[in-house]
Amino acid sequence: MPKILVIEDESAIRRVLIKILSEENDTYEVSEAEDGLAGIEMVKKEDYDLVLCDIKMPKMDGVEVLEAAKKIKPETPFVMISGHGDLDTAVNTMRLGAFDYISKPPDLNRLLNTVRNALDKKELVVENKRLKKKVSKNYEMIGNSDAIHQIKEIIEKVAPTDARVLITGPNGTGKELVSHWLHQKSDRNKGPMIEVNCAAIPSELIESELFGHVKGAFTSANKDRAGKFEAANGGTIFLDEIGDMSLSAQAKVLRALQESKVQRVGSDRDIKVNVRVVAATNKDLKKEIEEGRFREDLYHRLAVILIKVPALNDRRDDIPLLIEYFTGKIATAQGTAAKKFSEKAIKLLQEYDWTGNIRELRNVIERLIILGGKEVTEEDVKLFASK
Numbered sequence: 001m002p003k004i005l006v007i008e009d010e011s012a013i014r015r016v017l018i019k020i021l022s023e024e025n026d027t028y029e030v031s032e033a034e035d036g037l038a039g040i041e042m043v044k045k046e047d048y049d050l051v052l053c054d055i056k057m058p059k060m061d062g063v064e065v066l067e068a069a070k071k072i073k074p075e076t077p078f079v080m081i082s083g084h085g086d087l088d089t090a091v092n093t094m095r096l097g098a099f100d101y102i103s104k105p106p107d108l109n110r111l112l113n114t115v116r117n118a119l120d121k122k123e124l125v126v127e128n129k130r131l132k133k134k135v136s137k138n139y140e141m142i143g144n145s146d147a148i149h150q151i152k153e154i155i156e157k158v159a160p161t162d163a164r165v166l167i168t169g170p171n172g173t174g175k176e177l178v179s180h181w182l183h184q185k186s187d188r189n190k191g192p193m194i195e196v197n198c199a200a201i202p203s204e205l206i207e208s209e210l211f212g213h214v215k216g217a218f219t220s221a222n223k224d225r226a227g228k229f230e231a232a233n234g235g236t237i238f239l240d241e242i243g244d245m246s247l248s249a250q251a252k253v254l255r256a257l258q259e260s261k262v263q264r265v266g267s268d269r270d271i272k273v274n275v276r277v278v279a280a281t282n283k284d285l286k287k288e289i290e291e292g293r294f295r296e297d298l299y300h301r302l303a304v305i306l307i308k309v310p311a312l313n314d315r316r317d318d319i320p321l322l323i324e325y326f327t328g329k330i331a332t333a334q335g336t337a338a339k340k341f342s343e344k345a346i347k348l349l350q351e352y353d354w355t356g357n358i359r360e361l362r363n364v365i366e367r368l369i370i371l372g373g374k375e376v377t378e379e380d381v382k383l384f385a386s387k
Contacts, residue, residue, distance in 0.1 A: 036053075165279070214265070
């Protein structure tokens with residue numbers, strides 16, 4: 001049932017508005033406030049689908065109510081009620097985020113059309129936000145273990161913020177999935193998600209890769225080139241295997257985090273960047289700090305939030321779900337029906353030592369699907385899943 005709040009100091013106008021709304025649609029739940037201060041208190045306590053707000057009111061005028069409400073509940077649509085002398089102000093409220101305005105005395109058809117349109121827009125905004133928060137199936141985190149539930153809970157709390165996150169865990173555990181969840185559930189999800197594998201880039205090229213370079217900066221620099229930080233502007237940069245980054249590159253990353261600026265290699269010009277940094281490593285960074293291979297100040301900048309992804313051996317109860325998930329994915333990719341795994345086959349796979357973690361499990365599942373029978377049996381596992 002849509003909830004509508006009417007904020008109007010003139011009781012006669014307030015009663016007319018409530019009567020029109022109630023008679024038009026008995027599913028509207030209409031509340032009222034006699035001045036701006038009372039109205040803003042009600043907005044704080046309740047989620048309204050629409051607010052009708054007078055402009056000229058004592059204690060707190062409609063413009064002040066609108067500005068305050070947009071900070072508290074930015075998605076709530078406001079329709080301003082204006083007297084003849086308030087039209088310029090009413091138009092200005094549109095720039096401040098009001099959906100529309102209606103004049104006094106309210107015209108029945110104009111009022112009802114505006115209300116319906118505003119409620120339709122609110123519904124679209126809510127649906128779009130829900131869809132934006134939905135993570136792509138390519139980056140699903142499968143599992144019901146306590147560790148996975150805890151990671152998901154942390155992501156839900158952290159994703160809407162710009163807090164930096166350091167993801168730790170062995171290779172193959174799905175650290176990149178966590179980074180994608182953080183991005184897709186954030187308000188930056190319309191921006192780019194740029195991934196950099198710091199271990200895969202030669203140390204002499206990592207600075208150019210991250211920060212770009214100008215023409216002539218080094219032998220093969222035959223033109224200006226933007227780096228990954230610039231490419232991620234407005235979005236998220238994921239620095240995978242950051243424990244393998246050179247100390248000189250670490251110093252530049254630290255500066256980028258401190259000042260939100262980067263310099264291309266060979267240039268002294270600062271470039272402003274608005275980037276959320278998520279990093280991951282399979283190394284013990286505290287040990288790396290002790291041995292002089294990682295900067296302690298950078299560690300503390302990155303590790304505002306720590307997320308530890310467990311090894312597959314520590315979440316064996318999730319293996320049946322993972323088998324089902326990978327079986328479906330592989331069948332879809334191959335255009336075939338999904339094979340079943342016998343209970344004994346699943347139980348045997350749960351007992352394996354998964355040193356390669358989820359990545360290894362996925363490869364083994366694909367091998368068993370290709371080489372096993374119509375139903376993957378315990379014997380198939382013994383024959384084809386051996387290491």
